[in-house]
Amino acid sequence: QQQVKQSPQSLIVQKGGISIINCAYENTAFDYFPWYQQFPGKGPALLIAIRPDVSEKKEGRFTISFNKSAKQFSLHIMDSQPGDSATYFCAAIGGAQKLVFGQGTRLTINP
Amino acid sequence: NAGVTQTPKFRILKIGQSMTLQCAQDMNHNYMYWYRQDPGMGLKLIYYSVGAGITDKGEVPNGYNVSRSTTEDFPLRLELAAPSQTSVYFCASSLGGPNEKLFFGSGTQLSVL
Numbered sequence: 568q569q570q571v572k573q574s575p576q577s578l579i580v581q582k583g584g585i586s587i588i589n590c591a592y593e594n595t596a597f598d599y600f601p602w603y604q605q606f607p608g609k610g611p612a613l614l615i616a617i618r619p620d621v622s623e624k625k626e627g628r629f630t631i632s633f634n635k636s637a638k639q640f641s642l643h644i645m646d647s648q649p650g651d652s653a654t655y656f657c658a659a660i661g662g663a664q665k666l667v668f669g670q671g672t673r674l675t676i677n678p
Numbered sequence: 679n680a681g682v683t684q685t686p687k688f689r690i691l692k693i694g695q696s697m698t699l700q701c702a703q704d705m706n707h708n709y710m711y712w713y714r715q716d717p718g719m720g721l722k723l724i725y726y727s728v729g730a731g732i733t734d735k736g737e738v739p740n741g742y743n744v745s746r747s748t749t750e751d752f753p754l755r756l757e758l759a760a761p762s763q764t765s766v767y768f769c770a771s772s773l774g775g776p777n778e779k780l781f782f783g784s785g786t787q788l789s790v791l
Contacts, residue, residue, distance in 0.1 A: 576718065599777040610682070610768050610782030611721070656720060665736060666776035668720035 571659050573669030581677050586644040588655055588672045593638065596662030602631065602642050603656045603668075611656060615642070647676045680704050684769050684783035691759040691790045699754040699786050701769030709772045710752040711736075711780070712744065714765040721768065727752055728775075759790045 573590045580586045590600075601616035617624045617631040617640065624631045630643040644651055657669040685700045703710065708729050713721040723736030727746040741763060743755040752771075756763060766787050770780045 573720075601779075603780075608784070610770070610784050611780075612782065613779045616779075660777050665723055665726075666780075668722075670718055670720045 571667050571669040577673045579675045580647045586647045588642045590657035591639045592659050597659040598661035601658050605654045649676045652676045682783035688787045695759050696757050701752045703771040707771035707773050711770045712754045713768045761790050764790045
């Protein structure tokens with residue numbers, strides 16, 4: 568079974584700090600790596616995504632860093648705000664595989 | 679534009695009962711999916727459809743059935759509910775495949791007692 572391993576399971580960051588969530592994968596055929604954000608009582612929503620032809624993608628305060636050789640990718644949230652408090656899921660897909668989600672990280676930003 | 683609409687939002691079933699979770703999308707998306715979300719386990723794909731009349735199993739299909747008679751609707755059927763099916767269920771859709779943006783509904787919280 569193809570997996571994506573996500574860490575940490577939960578994370579507490581002070582307002583204004585940097586939040587970092589990490590994911591590791593096994594299947595080298597994966598070629599699309601999205602991050603989804605989920606608020607309580609809501610469905611996940613696409614936050615940002617990257618393909619392995621670039622090592623970094625930035626959208627506002629959110630950045631994905633991608634290390635193809637290490638088979639790892641991470642989400643960085645700069646200047647973290649209380650409104651960023653949510654559960655974050657990394658995911659991966661490629662080849663004949665279906666979209667696989669990580670286990671999720673519950674992020675809390677303290678004011 | 680409603681997006682992906684799921685009903686009901688909450689449901690309690692007794693062991694052995696059956697029910698259908700409804701899902702509808704108004705974006706004319708070809709692909710539709712059903713996921714279940716359990717604490718600390720991420721989202722697991724139950725079934726998916728690439729278009730009307732075409733469905734296929736995902737990672738955890740046992741105990742569930744689906745149909746896709748129209749582009750808009752993708753109901754999930756639970757037969758003989760079991761406590762292991764207690765979960766939050768999400769329907770999603772995408773225009774192309776899963777390597778494009780998925781649009782999720784707000785979920786159905788199901789308890790089987």
